Amino acid sequence: MEIILILSALILGFLLVLIAVPPIIRIAKSKHLFEPFEERKIHTKVVPPLGGVAIFIAFTLSAIFATDGLEFTEFKYILAGVILMFFTGLKDDLIIISARKKLIIQIVAVILLISFANIHFTNLHGVLGEYRIGHITGISLSLFAMIVIINAFNLIDGVDGLASGIGTLASLVFGTWFYLTGNYPIAIMAFALVGALAAFFIYNVFGNSNKLFMGDTGSLIIGFLISVMVVSFNELNLTAPEPYRIVGAPAVSFAIIIVPLIDTLRVMTIRIAQRRSPFSPDKNHIHHRLLSLLHSHLKVTSTILAGNLVLIVIALGLNYWQLNVNLQFVIIFLVGLGLSMIPSYILRTKRTKKAYSS
Secondary structure: OHHHHHHHHHHHHHHHHHHHHHHHHHHHHHOOOOOOOOOOOOOOOOOOOOHHHHHHHHHHHHHHHHHOOOOOOOHHHHHHHHHHHHHHHHHHHHOOOOHHHHHHHHHHHHHHHHHHHOOOOOEOOOHHHOOEOOHHHHHHHHHHHHHHHHHHHHHHOOOOOHHHHHHHHHHHHHHHHHHHOOOHHHHHHHHHHHHHHHHHHHHHHHOOOOOOOOHHHHHHHHHHHHHHHHHHHHHHOOOOOHHHOOOOHHHHHHHHOHHHHHHHHHHHHHHHHOOOOOOOOOOOOHHHHHHHHHOOHHHHHHHHHHHHHHHHHHHHHHHHOOOOHHHHHHHHHHHHHHHHHHHHHHHHHHHHHHHHHO
């Protein structure tokens, strides 16, 4: 029965995006709702940035339908947060709002989720030698982690299919684990997002006349939902059945979403080192570097997703060998950081060789 509900959420989410995108594009074109050209943009034509509207509709309807009748009291608060992300992102896509206002709304959404859905960290699984943590510490850490994840997904949306591809991979991994451990309602939620993102990926990567971007509307929703899954994954591992319990849950969840986290850390470090605002736009993202080498959005996205998958496998392997969670974190972080620096190293090498040859 549960697998049928999960598959129905997946299929319905997929079909709703397929159906919703063409009329959304027609409306966008008739009302001239396009993303304006900017010097740092890497696309050569105007494209509607309203894919997040389709993702919102598909995820919301499919998750509500598939969880109907199940005990999932937290979902109404999760959905409230999604709605806040939707309207915030939509306003930013159409009008543009300040980063401060977006951050304030994100904080409000996360605080509402923590307060009413009781979704927050209570245990660090041995990270820095800590296990059970105090209520205030848990809430503060949860707020910080979820805000970071939301904004990391917002920043990674730079080439076709990247944010939706990473979101699909993360939701698929988390959703599968939720299903295996009997946490069916949140598994349904995860697979509803998988279906919606998979269909959007097709339009975003392979679309021509039906091509569109997800905009802030989509990336904020993805980041919010993935942050919920990260916290839930860590908390539910405390009581998960033995065959599926992951002792190093924090390290594994870090590996699952490592691409946006490492990329955000990289670009902000570079900006601060250059005495610029850490929120100032540039082309220092991993996907920008890879695009200079591969010259194809699909190749860039595929390469990054392959690297992400490798890191997830490494994290699960380290957990299988029961390495200390702190050591797992260090290994995953160093491998992820090393992989993220390869494109920049290759580009610098090419420039050096070209300078010597000339």
